[in-house]
Amino acid sequence: MLLNKRAERLFVWIFFPLALLMPMFLEQNEYYVNKLTTIMILSIFVMSLDYLVGKCGLITLGHAMFYGLGGYIFVMIAPEYEAVNFWIYTFYICAISATVAFVIGFLVLRTNGIYMIMITLAFAQMTFYYFSDSIDFGGTDGVFVYVKPETSIFGLSLFDLDNPTHFYYLCLFSLFNTLLFFKVLIRSRFGRLVDAIHENPGRTVALGYNIFIYRLVSYVVASALGAYAGYLFTLQYGFVNPSMLSWTTSGTALVMSILGGMGSIYGAILGTLVYEGLHYSLEHLTEHWLLFMGGLIILMVMVFKKGIAGFLEDLLEKRDGK
Amino acid sequence: MSNLLEVKSLHSLYGESHVLHGVSFSLDSGQALSLMGRNGMGKTTTLKSILGLVTPRSGTVSFKGENITNLATWQRMKRDIAYVPEGRGMFHNLTVKEHLQVAARANNQGEKIWDYDRVLDTFPRLKERLSNLGTQLSGGEQQMLAIGRALVTNPELLILDEATEGLAPLIRKEIWEVIRTIKESGISTIIVDKNIQVLQKLCDRHVVLVKGKVVMNLDAEQLQSNLAQVEGYLGV
Amino acid sequence: AEQDPIKVGVMLPFSGVYGGLGEATRNGLKMALQEHAADLQGRKIEFIEMDTEAKPSRAPEIANSLLNKSHADFIIGPVHSGVAMGMIKVLKDKDTIMIIPNAGVNAATGPLCAPNIFRTSFSAWQPSYPMGKVALEQGFKKVVTLSWNYGFGQESLDAFEESFTSGGGEIVKKMLVPFPKTEFQSYLSEIGSIQPDAVFVFFAGGGAVKFVKDYDAMGLKGKIPLLGAGFLTEGTLEAQGDSAEGILTTLHYADPLKNEENQTFRRGYADKFGKPSDLYAVQGYDTGLMIASAVKALNGDISDQKALIHALENTKVKSPRGDFTFSKAHNPIQNIYLRRVENGENQVVKLAASALEDPARGCSM
Amino acid sequence: MDSTLFIVQLINGLQYGLLLFLIASGLTLVFGVMGILNLAHGSMFMVGAYLAWYFVQQTGSFAFSAVISAVIALLIGFLVERTLIRQLYRRNHLDQVLLTIGMIFVFNALQGLLWGNDPLGVDVPQALSASIPLAGIIEYPVYRIFVAVFCVVVAGVMYYVISKTRLGMLIRAGESNREMVECLGIDISRLYTIVFAIGVMLSAVAGVVAAPISSIVPGMGEHILITCFVVVVIGGMGSIKGAFIGALMVGLVDTFASVLVPELSSMMIYIFMAFILLLKPQGLFSS
Amino acid sequence: MENNVILETEGLCKYWGGLKALDDLSLAFHDNQLHGIVGPNGAGKSTLLNMLCGHYKPTSGKILHRGESISSIKPYEFARRGIGRSFQKTNIYSNSTCLENCSVAVQRLMGGSFNFFRSRYSQKMLDEIATQALEKVGLGQRRDHIASQISYGEQRQLEIAMVLATSPEVLLLDEPMAGMGHEESQLIIDLLSRLKKEYCIVLVEHDMDAIFELSDQLTVMVDGQHLVTGSVDEVRDDPRVKEAYLGQGDEVY
Numbered sequence A: 001m002l003l004n005k006r007a008e009r010l011f012v013w014i015f016f017p018l019a020l021l022m023p024m025f026l027e028q029n030e031y032y033v034n035k036l037t038t039i040m041i042l043s044i045f046v047m048s049l050d051y052l053v054g055k056c057g058l059i060t061l062g063h064a065m066f067y068g069l070g071g072y073i074f075v076m077i078a079p080e081y082e083a084v085n086f087w088i089y090t091f092y093i094c095a096i097s098a099t100v101a102f103v104i105g106f107l108v109l110r111t112n113g114i115y116m117i118m119i120t121l122a123f124a125q126m127t128f129y130y131f132s133d134s135i136d137f138g139g140t141d142g143v144f145v146y147v148k149p150e151t152s153i154f155g156l157s158l159f160d161l162d163n164p165t166h167f168y169y170l171c172l173f174s175l176f177n178t179l180l181f182f183k184v185l186i187r188s189r190f191g192r193l194v195d196a197i198h199e200n201p202g203r204t205v206a207l208g209y210n211i212f213i214y215r216l217v218s219y220v221v222a223s224a225l226g227a228y229a230g231y232l233f234t235l236q237y238g239f240v241n242p243s244m245l246s247w248t249t250s251g252t253a254l255v256m257s258i259l260g261g262m263g264s265i266y267g268a269i270l271g272t273l274v275y276e277g278l279h280y281s282l283e284h285l286t287e288h289w290l291l292f293m294g295g296l297i298i299l300m301v302m303v304f305k306k307g308i309a310g311f312l313e314d315l316l317e318k319r320d321g322k
Numbered sequence B: 001m002s003n004l005l006e007v008k009s010l011h012s013l014y015g016e017s018h019v020l021h022g023v024s025f026s027l028d029s030g031q032a033l034s035l036m037g038r039n040g041m042g043k044t045t046t047l048k049s050i051l052g053l054v055t056p057r058s059g060t061v062s063f064k065g066e067n068i069t070n071l072a073t074w075q076r077m078k079r080d081i082a083y084v085p086e087g088r089g090m091f092h093n094l095t096v097k098e099h100l101q102v103a104a105r106a107n108n109q110g111e112k113i114w115d116y117d118r119v120l121d122t123f124p125r126l127k128e129r130l131s132n133l134g135t136q137l138s139g140g141e142q143q144m145l146a147i148g149r150a151l152v153t154n155p156e157l158l159i160l161d162e163a164t165e166g167l168a169p170l171i172r173k174e175i176w177e178v179i180r181t182i183k184e185s186g187i188s189t190i191i192v193d194k195n196i197q198v199l200q201k202l203c204d205r206h207v208v209l210v211k212g213k214v215v216m217n218l219d220a221e222q223l224q225s226n227l228a229q230v231e232g233y234l235g236v
Numbered sequence C: 001a002e003q004d005p006i007k008v009g010v011m012l013p014f015s016g017v018y019g020g021l022g023e024a025t026r027n028g029l030k031m032a033l034q035e036h037a038a039d040l041q042g043r044k045i046e047f048i049e050m051d052t053e054a055k056p057s058r059a060p061e062i063a064n065s066l067l068n069k070s071h072a073d074f075i076i077g078p079v080h081s082g083v084a085m086g087m088i089k090v091l092k093d094k095d096t097i098m099i100i101p102n103a104g105v106n107a108a109t110g111p112l113c114a115p116n117i118f119r120t121s122f123s124a125w126q127p128s129y130p131m132g133k134v135a136l137e138q139g140f141k142k143v144v145t146l147s148w149n150y151g152f153g154q155e156s157l158d159a160f161e162e163s164f165t166s167g168g169g170e171i172v173k174k175m176l177v178p179f180p181k182t183e184f185q186s187y188l189s190e191i192g193s194i195q196p197d198a199v200f201v202f203f204a205g206g207g208a209v210k211f212v213k214d215y216d217a218m219g220l221k222g223k224i225p226l227l228g229a230g231f232l233t234e235g236t237l238e239a240q241g242d243s244a245e246g247i248l249t250t251l252h253y254a255d256p257l258k259n260e261e262n263q264t265f266r267r268g269y270a271d272k273f274g275k276p277s278d279l280y281a282v283q284g285y286d287t288g289l290m291i292a293s294a295v296k297a298l299n300g301d302i303s304d305q306k307a308l309i310h311a312l313e314n315t316k317v318k319s320p321r322g323d324f325t326f327s328k329a330h331n332p333i334q335n336i337y338l339r340r341v342e343n344g345e346n347q348v349v350k351l352a353a354s355a356l357e358d359p360a361r362g363c364s365m
Numbered sequence D: 001m002d003s004t005l006f007i008v009q010l011i012n013g014l015q016y017g018l019l020l021f022l023i024a025s026g027l028t029l030v031f032g033v034m035g036i037l038n039l040a041h042g043s044m045f046m047v048g049a050y051l052a053w054y055f056v057q058q059t060g061s062f063a064f065s066a067v068i069s070a071v072i073a074l075l076i077g078f079l080v081e082r083t084l085i086r087q088l089y090r091r092n093h094l095d096q097v098l099l100t101i102g103m104i105f106v107f108n109a110l111q112g113l114l115w116g117n118d119p120l121g122v123d124v125p126q127a128l129s130a131s132i133p134l135a136g137i138i139e140y141p142v143y144r145i146f147v148a149v150f151c152v153v154v155a156g157v158m159y160y161v162i163s164k165t166r167l168g169m170l171i172r173a174g175e176s177n178r179e180m181v182e183c184l185g186i187d188i189s190r191l192y193t194i195v196f197a198i199g200v201m202l203s204a205v206a207g208v209v210a211a212p213i214s215s216i217v218p219g220m221g222e223h224i225l226i227t228c229f230v231v232v233v234i235g236g237m238g239s240i241k242g243a244f245i246g247a248l249m250v251g252l253v254d255t256f257a258s259v260l261v262p263e264l265s266s267m268m269i270y271i272f273m274a275f276i277l278l279l280k281p282q283g284l285f286s287s
Numbered sequence E: 001m002e003n004n005v006i007l008e009t010e011g012l013c014k015y016w017g018g019l020k021a022l023d024d025l026s027l028a029f030h031d032n033q034l035h036g037i038v039g040p041n042g043a044g045k046s047t048l049l050n051m052l053c054g055h056y057k058p059t060s061g062k063i064l065h066r067g068e069s070i071s072s073i074k075p076y077e078f079a080r081r082g083i084g085r086s087f088q089k090t091n092i093y094s095n096s097t098c099l100e101n102c103s104v105a106v107q108r109l110m111g112g113s114f115n116f117f118r119s120r121y122s123q124k125m126l127d128e129i130a131t132q133a134l135e136k137v138g139l140g141q142r143r144d145h146i147a148s149q150i151s152y153g154e155q156r157q158l159e160i161a162m163v164l165a166t167s168p169e170v171l172l173l174d175e176p177m178a179g180m181g182h183e184e185s186q187l188i189i190d191l192l193s194r195l196k197k198e199y200c201i202v203l204v205e206h207d208m209d210a211i212f213e214l215s216d217q218l219t220v221m222v223d224g225q226h227l228v229t230g231s232v233d234e235v236r237d238d239p240r241v242k243e244a245y246l247g248q249g250d251e252v253y
């Protein structure tokens, strides 16, 4: 079974159909469609991080580097005034960031634990400063992207990225595929090794596996997906800024993923939804939203021992037990 | 002889799995008690329940007539109990010397029978390794250190969980020798070990556990006469 | 439609480093609109306030919410230049008016200028450019420039350099400090060993406090004159204490300006909010004035965007900083004052440039 | 660079390094030695600076402010450990990340509420406000020298306590195996409360001491936080000596980078850290 | 005996700082034999085993596998050459079931570890081999239990099952019987006496009954140095061995 927890099935079965129908209710209000799109994009990003941190045990504080790179690579390689193809650029961006991840992974994966957190942070900070110091890319002010790619495959144009609803569906579709991809990956034999390496790396070496390679592959895959999310984010508003690469972006994603339930993958969506939802509603309620946000986060750490996903799982299990 | 430790109908669980089903026994001061049973019968769990490392769902533990069931682990240990855990419980960031220094203290009577030097005299091997970290020792050395660390607290009750595991025969003998001396100096012990011959000679009481229940609780003579049955329980 | 309130979206930082600026701007804005309630032709104002947290990556989303969810008629913001870029991306040529009450990024009224984008503050170029001439007048030949390495800072240094070198001055060294680092010892030591005629800096907020105090502590104060874009001594003088005495800065405003608008404004602000007003309050205030006068000019009917833009373009703002008008690129054409810190206040020395217009390079409007 | 300037920059670097150590000292204790990932460390630094400002405003005495701020920080640390951190020892390190990020939010919000968002400054205490001439026209403030000395003292005391005393051994042992420490009859949770509170106090004291030579602004804690982690990690977890040397190295690298390779100076400490960790994946002095 | 030498050490040394944990050791391990290694605590037995499986790098000296020097290959390549080991300190995947523990081991031989899409549960054969390994050590009934929830002794059994599941040709066992009950020990002894007909086994153990019963060759080490190698009887009666390791008289004091 692909979705092996009840809570997980329940969530997927409720979330995706609902998300599919959502734009119908929001038609008159483009803002909400855009907001939800941003949440989907963030969820993809958080999910790729969740896989790395929760599943592979590779804690990184530099994941935003790839999120930002997704945007900046597009700025670098896209011609300024020509139409480009979305799918081809998706491929380019994933391939280039995967290559970057391969090189960096080669270096950072030699360390572990807190040292790995710090060395990933170091690389992210270097990229951050590279872009915020560089005049060509607008420095701290960021740059605009003037092209919106067209989306035809073999001459068949399915949707229009300028249309927020279409873009929404593209992001939802991407999110669903990301979830599916990770779920299949985790269930696969490769996934078995990911689990094994996470739990006991030393033992896995003794069984004859070159764990470095498996980690590297995971790192590359997750980084490419993180870059894809950044690419989508850039396309949404056509704006790239170094703050996409900052450590606080990584930190916030980490918070969302922990909140959702580390390693549960679908928890990434939960965490992002809850965090963004709280942020949104508190911000509209009170000027002192920061205080309440902080308080609620603290409360949630105390209550949800294994994140929201874990909490739901326990809840359902308990009900089943009785 | 007064009653030192009394365990009454302990029930302990790990999550949902019920491991101890009403374990009771008692130990007089100065006595040595052996806790026997096959793997997974609940010996370690019994010890941990006595020490408060596992919180029993019900049952009481009394030490010197005082009910200690609701005390924190450290409060129980302060009453001069020492523990050599299964798996040795080394500190990976302390040296051998520091292991002993950090644990050393006089007991509640103010006695300091076991101190740093005496431990090193007993285990000369450790003397050569003073600056090694706890986890940079061989298995046996770790075991010696764990025992030494328990001894320097000058306990009244010493609890040993498989303390001779991984020791060379010669050292093993020494350890038994040490335990005998300890016992003779009036310290009580609870020993979990698989060497029934030794236990037979050393211990005054023998408790056999099967699936979390005490199936036999014998004194030395009774063990003699029921040896076959006990061995049956242990699968010897 | 005329009875509906006018919706004013406010996109300012209310928390964090820039929180103070956001608050002052908002206060000024509200004060102006209250004072001129009569000009609004009976229309009420509805404020929708959003905290940008000074995070550029959130800017498009918030701007989007004000545009598409709240359907704001005016969107006021931001403080931070990066945020401004994100906002402009969303709001450029849209059916709303964006008025920037602070962010100085040149591009906003340069290459990115648009009919619906206005600025009531300044371009980064404006306050610093006149300082070049001032430095030359003072007889400085060799100057070291220093700023945080970010857009606004670099643009300020460039503007200074432009006028200073064209008048024959020489920049002996340009130092860029990584943002937001505030450990200045090594830079100050180097300045001490170069011993230039003067130092021109751009810093604001906490960095300005720290820099000025360190400059003094390293013994440079009084030996090498310190020049700066006015932000160096705005809202920071109290924290800087004696260390700030004697610093020369150029800016489009000074608290002690003698004109009447300024006097009443300052009194009114202090009464209303219980604390002294500042530059940012003035900029917010002027934004409010501008809205009020346009609404008045149109008799309350702001539904025609072309007309509204036209009205705004032709507004002459009677500002506490002195009257100003708008350039083609929608940036203020305003006076720049030379100020010297004396007894903890930015005393006006003279007019450094009158009715200075930003060159609006790259704007094709 | 001529030789006097070189020496001056060397002094700057060392002095900055010492200051960094002081700021990182609380983190070294709480994170390096006790193993609690406290991201709110920077917030406590900020709180210390704001408290110092507040009490100097109220009383005019820097020394008094320092003491009272330290006491308040101690109490905060005590409360936070008792009510929050304590729940998390048995849980994942990442839960500590979440918790302490929540705490950062709360502290930032409170700072805004209590003290507003304008930049503030504390004057150098009168007794230490002199400067001594150094080279050319450059003078060196006595207060910075005082700070440097103070840092060395803090470093010395910390080193002694952690590596030589029984208390230090217990703290280290607790990081390795809490249960076993308890089995030695030690009330580990009380010990950890105290040590955590002291760690928090150190962070706040660093804020107090740094207040006169830094600007007190919202978010000052987050800016310094990452640098503190860099310091602790370069030195190697759990090593006071490492943190000390790490701090000095970071101070020197940062200072000289800003003079010699200004284009790279923003990245230099990260390049340096990456370099160290690639050579020694466990930091310089890891046990 | 004319069994092939599979694994060999030549002048192997391991120094920890100034400490010579292993000093100039030359030994040969043969196919289809069980080679016992005993010695006082700290003699360097675990160190030796750790080097034979690539966990530590020798300070000097060589390790030969079928005549080929393998001192400098990567740790995981040792296992791929068929050198499997169990750990002295239990080292398993404690949050997984016993079956899963062994499946990881089996999967290396079956391949597919880079297959992203094929379900790990889809291959019956893999499960079967893993189950067989569990049954061999007598853990058949614990197949679906989570490893952390079985008793210490059982975990030790699992440890061996995992090595077996990798189908090694050399088995390096470090105190596999430590902490096991009598019955389980006996089970392992029986198991090993069967296995040694097919494998080259190196056994470090302090349980003398087991060692004497099982060993074809017995090496005694003291303080990192080789003391004597020979058949059980030769070694048992060697006075040096008695003095250094066994002590006089019986096992029971």
Ligand SMILES: Nc1ncnc2c1ncn2[C@@H]1O[C@H](COP(=O)(O)OP(=O)(O)OP(=O)(O)O)[C@@H](O)[C@H]1O
Pocket: B014, B015, B017, B019, B037, B038, B039, B040, B041, B042, B043, B044, B045, B046, B086, E148, E149, E150, E151, E152, E153, E154, E179, E181
């Ligand atoms: N942490 C745990 N979680 C769940 N179950 C556990 C845990 N620890 C032990 N058990 C179970 O409790 C039972 C008793 O275990 P315990 O360790 O007390 O046995 P033991 O008699 O000490 O065995 P051994 O001789 O192997 O050490 C075992 O069946 C074991 O599976």
Ligand SMILES: Nc1ncnc2c1ncn2[C@@H]1O[C@H](COP(=O)(O)OP(=O)(O)OP(=O)(O)O)[C@@H](O)[C@H]1O
Pocket: B129, B132, B135, B136, B137, B138, B139, B140, B141, B166, B168, E016, E019, E021, E039, E040, E041, E042, E043, E044, E045, E046, E047, E048
């Ligand atoms: N990482 C290390 N650093 C320093 N010394 C070490 C390290 N590991 C082991 N030693 C020392 O090397 C010696 C040999 O250890 P080893 O573990 O090989 O002994 P052993 O023969 O397996 O003993 P035992 O029977 O007690 O397990 C011991 O004295 C030990 O203290």
Ligand SMILES: [Mg+2]
Pocket: B043, B044, B045, B086, B161, E152
């Ligand atoms: Mg046990």
Ligand SMILES: [Mg+2]
Pocket: B138, B139, B140, E045, E046, E047, E088
């Ligand atoms: Mg060993």
